[in-house]
Amino acid sequence: MLATVLHPETAAAGCLAAEVLAAARDDGGLSALDRIGSVITLRRDRALFREGDSAKDCHKVLTGALRSCRLLPDGRRHIGEFLLPGDFIGLDLDATRRFTAEAVSDATLMRYPQVAVERLIQQQPKLGKRLLAEVWNGLSAAQAQLLLLGRKNAVERVASFLLLMAQRAGDGDHFCLPMTRNDIADHLGLTTETVSRTFGQLKSQGVIRLAASSQVVLRDRVELEALAEAA
Amino acid sequence: MLATVLHPETAAAGCLAAEVLAAARDDGGLSALDRIGSVITLRRDRALFREGDSAKDCHKVLTGALRSCRLLPDGRRHIGEFLLPGDFIGLDLDATRRFTAEAVSDATLMRYPQVAVERLIQQQPKLGKRLLAEVWNGLSAAQAQLLLLGRKNAVERVASFLLLMAQRAGDGDHFCLPMTRNDIADHLGLTTETVSRTFGQLKSQGVIRLAASSQVVLRDRVELEALAEAA
């Protein structure tokens, strides 16, 4: 899920795949973006944009967290991904939003007008490569999620989710889940109750500890990885 | 799921999102690709490549069909997508394959060496735009599949699948499913039996007719769309 700003002229002529991947590892000119962005704040549960809106900016999460979600006509909800600090939103080619983006917690974001980003990319090819790399990351994550939703059971889903969140939170064994159990359920294709019961099960097995319902401590990462059945 | 050849230099400097989308509608220089490709054939159930292989070419399906799949350690399988004539495979940035691609039926493909495609893209910016548009289509399809796997029931999954296949087969009401019920099940996160029973249910409701087990006739597309709960 990436950039309306990600156009092919993005990078200098002649660059190779390896170079794009390399760009993903350094700043890639990302800081230059900030000069053309404006900071906005978003209260919990407010929408940044909704499915069907026209897309004229892209955003980067600075603090807090967002969710990208889609609804079925009868109200069933699916959360495609959670967006944490550093993540980009709306970095794709569509003129129309394909999902709704809402704040999971109070959040601050940087807003970049599409046209300004396009201009900047032309001046700084490295930036384009960096943003393109972000797109590939998103695609890769989506594929892992397909496997999870298609073939994993409740324990495996929750275990996979916890490991991913731990990694995104900076790879410590102690981290915070800014979203509710219901949000997690809608992301993992489960119900609130099943998520809660699964947390309880992992807790009683000694794999995790909950300092508070949103404060997770990994007590046995190896066991958690085994439970996640990482393919 | 797209191109190891899709590098940012792909398009001419200054192109806009609208232009990329426009390129997707015409040939976009796609025919020029064929001059650098070689035709290969693949027998049913043979792998084009496997997860973990290094990626040095990309391919386009000419005839037949393929599946992209991933396995869990205990053998559970998930099929990410079916690749039909005209679809590109391996059009992404990764040096390593993230999934296995196998022939669902005997197939012929065009193979394009990565480096040759990169060279060609530099000469024909339009081609790069066209291929990038393919990537967005794939991303969009993956998102729809997340909703399906996360929140739809068996009937909705099968109905959605049939509508999509009908559309990809050229929008007639009569089409062929080259893959087995088991393949469909692994794509929809169900079992062979559930897929079979759901086909039977749709048949007895008069929504579809099966000329043969792989020959589907849509008898009531409107009803099928209602069953798919298209969001």
Added chain:
DNA sequence: CGCGCGCTTGACTAACTTCAAAGATGGTGG
């Protein structure tokens, strides 16, 4: 014609959902 593979069907089971209610948590206002 017979064999094998894939498809279908049936009976039973398991996993997850649904429904219901009690127990935490945290934010707000008195």
Added chain:
DNA sequence: CCACCATCTTTGAAGTTAGTCAAGCGCGCG
């Protein structure tokens, strides 16, 4: 600073959907 209230989480019991196991069918190929 504490009490209250809404919201979120947890837990329990019953229900439902899809999975599992098992067997028969039918098409297509040799």
